[in-house]
Amino acid sequence: MLVRRPGTTRSRRLTLAxxxxxxxxxxxxxxxxxxxxxxxxxxxxxHMGMGVIPHDGQHGTPTPGDATQxxxxxxxxxxxxxxxxxxxxxxxxxxxxxxxxxxxxxxPYFAQQYNGSYNVGMIRGAYHFxxxxxxxxATQANYFVDHGGxxxxxxxxxxxxxxxxxxxxxxxxxxxxxxxxxxxxxDFLNTYKxxxxxxxxxxxxxxxxxxxxGNYGGFAAYNPLWIARYSSTVGTLPAGxxxxxxxxxxxxxxxxxxxNRFNGALDRVQALALG
Numbered sequence: 104m105l106v107r108r109p110g111t112t113r114s115r116r117l118t119l120a121x122x123x124x125x126x127x128x129x130x131x132x133x134x135x136x137x138x139x140x141x142x143x144x145x146x147x148x149x150h151m152g153m154g155v156i157p158h159d160g161q162h163g164t165p166t167p168g169d170a171t172q173x174x175x176x177x178x179x180x181x182x183x184x185x186x187x188x189x190x191x192x193x194x195x196x197x198x199x200x201x202x203x204x205x206x207x208x209x210x211p212y213f214a215q216q217y218n219g220s221y222n223v224g225m226i227r228g229a230y231h232f233x234x235x236x237x238x239x240x241a242t243q244a245n246y247f248v249d250h251g252g253x254x255x256x257x258x259x260x261x262x263x264x265x266x267x268x269x270x271x272x273x274x275x276x277x278x279x280x281x282x283x284x285x286x287x288x289x290d291f292l293n294t295y296k297x298x299x300x301x302x303x304x305x306x307x308x309x310x311x312x313x314x315x316x317g318n319y320g321g322f323a324a325y326n327p328l329w330i331a332r333y334s335s336t337v338g339t340l341p342a343g344x345x346x347x348x349x350x351x352x353x354x355x356x357x358x359x360x361x362x363n364r365f366n367g368a369l370d371r372v373q374a375l376a377l378g
Contacts, residue, residue, distance in 0.1 A: 109116060115175070122269065140177065144272070145207075146204070146208065148180075149271050151201065151230060152177075152331050153271055154268050154362050155308060155364050159303060159331075160181070160333070161354075163333075164335065165335055165350075166335045167338070172367065174193075174194050174195050175197035175198055175199070176198050176356070176359045177198065178199070180201065182359055184215050185212075187222070187223045189358050190223075190358050191225065195362075196225055197225055197228075197261065198225050198226075199226050199228045199230045200213055201229075201230055202217070202229040203231045205234070205243060206238045206243055206246040210251075211281075221259055226258075226259050228304075229251055229253075231246075231253075231265055232266045234280055236273070236274075236277035239285070241290045241291065241293075244298065247263060247295070252295075253299055254299045254300070254378075255342075262299070262378070263299065263301070264303060265292070265305055267288060268311050268331070276315035277315075281315060281316055281317035281319070284315050285319045286325065292305075292322065301378055304348065304371065305322060305326045306329040306330075307329075307330070307341065318342040319343075320341070320342035328340065328341070329348060329363075330347045330349070333353055334352070348365065350363060351363045
C-alpha cells in the first residue's frame with residue numbers, strides 16, 4: 104500500500120520552483136547570490152598599500168646596505184590617534200597621513216596625525232587615495248588641496264603624494280584604458296602643481312603601474328617615486344625612474360604597520376620638503 108507523507112508533494116514543488124528560478128537568474132545574467140559582495144570594503148576605507156600583499160605578496164624585509172636611509176611611516180584612519188612620541192623615539196623621522204579619497208572622504212584623524220607628527224619634530228606630508236572611476240584628476244587634486252593636501256615652504260612639510268594603486272572597490276584599473284589612466288594621472292599632477300607650486304610624489308607598485316599605465320615613463324623627470332614592495336630589495340622600478348625616493352617595505356612594522364625608507368639621510372628629506 105502506497106503511503107504519501109504529508110507535505111512531500113508541496114516540498115518537491117517548492118524545491119523545483121527554486122531550481123527553476125536559479126536557472127532563470129543565470130540565464131538572465133543575474134547571479135542568485137552576488138559573489139564576493141561581502142569582500143568589497145566601504146568607500147573611504149582604502150589606504151596606502153592595501154593591495155600590495157594580495158597582488159604582489161610579502162617576501163621578507165630589507166637587507167642591510169651601505170646607503171644611508173631615513174625611516175618613515177604612513178597612516179590613515181585605520182591607525183586612529185597615533186603615538187607619535189613612541190614613533191619618534193624609535194627613530195621615525197618623517198610621516199605621511201591620508202587626507203582624502205576621491206571627492207567623498209576626508210580622514211577624521213587627519214589633524215591629529217598631520218599636526219601630531221609635526222609637533223614631535225617629524226617632517227610630514229599628506230596623501231590622496233585616487234579613485235579615477237569617480238571624478239576627474241583635476242577635481243580630485245583640487246579636493247585634496249582644499250582638505251589638507253597643500254604645501255608650505257617651512258622645511259617640515261613634504262609635497263602631497265598621489266596614491267595610485269589597485270582599486271579595492273572594483274576593476275583593478277578603475278575601468279580605464281592605459282592611455283586613459285595616464286591622462287587621469289597627468290590631470291591630477293598638473294592641477295596639483297598649479298595649486299601648490301610643487302610636483303606631487305607618486306606612490307605606486309611596479310606591477311600595477313605596468314598593467315594600468317602600460318609602464319608609462321613620462322612622469323619620472325619631475326615627480327618623485329614612492330615605490331611599494333614588501334621584500335628584501337626594492338626590485339624593478341617603473342619605467343623612467345632610475346631610483347626611488349621612498350620605499351614602503353612593510354605593513355607589519357611596530358607601533359604603526361606601514362613603514363618606509365627615504366633614499367637618503369635626513370638632510371635629503373629636508374631638501375624635498377623645501378623644494
